[in-house]
Amino acid sequence: MIPNVLTVAGSDSGGGAGIQADLKTMLALGVHGMSVITAVTAQNSLGVQGAWELPVEAVRAQYRSVVDDIGVQAVKTGMLASAELVETVAELIAGTDAPAVVDPVGVSKHGDPLLAASALDSVRTKLLPVATVATPNLDEVAQLTGVRVESEGELRRAAEAVLAYGPRWVLIKGGHLPGDAVDLLTDGSEEHWLRAPRHDNRHTHGTGCTLASAIAAQLARGRAVPEAVAAAKEYVTGAVAAGFALGEGIGPVDHGWRFRGDA
Ligand SMILES: Nc1ncnc2c1ncn2[C@@H]1O[C@H](COP(=O)(O)OP(=O)(O)OP(=O)(O)O)[C@@H](O)[C@H]1O
Numbered sequence: 250m251i252p253n254v255l256t257v258a259g260s261d262s263g264g265g266a267g268i269q270a271d272l273k274t275m276l277a278l279g280v281h282g283m284s285v286i287t288a289v290t291a292q293n294s295l296g297v298q299g300a301w302e303l304p305v306e307a308v309r310a311q312y313r314s315v316v317d318d319i320g321v322q323a324v325k326t327g328m329l330a331s332a333e334l335v336e337t338v339a340e341l342i343a344g345t346d347a348p349a350v351v352d353p354v355g356v357s358k359h360g361d362p363l364l365a366a367s368a369l370d371s372v373r374t375k376l377l378p379v380a381t382v383a384t385p386n387l388d389e390v391a392q393l394t395g396v397r398v399e400s401e402g403e404l405r406r407a408a409e410a411v412l413a414y415g416p417r418w419v420l421i422k423g424g425h426l427p428g429d430a431v432d433l434l435t436d437g438s439e440e441h442w443l444r445a446p447r448h449d450n451r452h453t454h455g456t457g458c459t460l461a462s463a464i465a466a467q468l469a470r471g472r473a474v475p476e477a478v479a480a481a482k483e484y485v486t487g488a489v490a491a492g493f494a495l496g497e498g499i500g501p502v503d504h505g506w507r508f509r510g511d512a
Pocket residue numbers: 266357358385386387422423424425430431432445446447448449450453454455456457458460482485486489
């Protein structure tokens with residue numbers, strides 16, 4: 250049986266992040282990808298030129314269509330745009346019997362806002378508590394908890410601050426720190442440090458979406474959280490190494506890097 254994985258996220262017209270990154274990652278990792286689109290962005294390698302969120306009813310209807318008929322073995326969330334959408338999605342996830350990977354997307358790599366400031370409190374109090382794994386980057390940790398991380402030694406404090414909001418596990422992504430690409434996964438009792446060499450490649454659009462979707466795919470395949478995250482980290486590291494130029498700005502990671510030898 251091929252497991253079903255659902256992404257609840259925004260569309261990136263450039264194909265490097267958002268829904269498009271999620272579905273490509275799911276294909277690459279052998280699961281059936283499905284989508285609930287929360288917002289549409291006009292986006293390319295230079296940034297986000299426009300963003301339009303969908304009505305709550307449209308998001309709710311997409312979710313029900315997928316979950317009630319097809320069923321899901323894991324859910325992943327990305328760009329949720331507004332407090333209303335964050336709360337709706339949190340409620341839908343709470344009623345679904347499947348692990349949820351919550352990527353609390355705040356701003357794009359170019360600094361364009363993808364979540365209203367007024368939604369931060371809903372992320373803290375409604376969305377994080379229903380997460381099996383939350384995957385904030387360091388900017389999102391600072392926005393959500395006030396904790397600023399400037400070195401690897403401070404990742405533990407960031408993890409504790411996020412865990413206080415109730416996710417079962419947190420993966421703090423240290424991708425924006427200098428040196429190795431080090432992430433910390435913990436549930437408050439176990440700690441797993443995930444270390445990969447930093448690839449000196451500017452084409453890293455979509456790393457966060459790709460990692461969160463890869464974790465969801467691995468969970469859907471029945472792996473426990475630490476094994477799922479380790480396998481996902483290996484996949485994203487390869488995708489960053491193979492990231493390629495596109496347009497005039499920051500190109501995407503290569504979701505298909507494992508297939509290239511066979512092409
Ligand atoms: N240059 C790099 N080389 C290797 N791994 C990287 C690099 N940059 C990021 N990573 C890894 O990619 C994953 C995503 O981390 P990152 O901190 O970039 O997330 P993010 O900021 O949410 O992504 P995005 O910017 O796409 O939203 C992490 O596992 C991180 O360690």
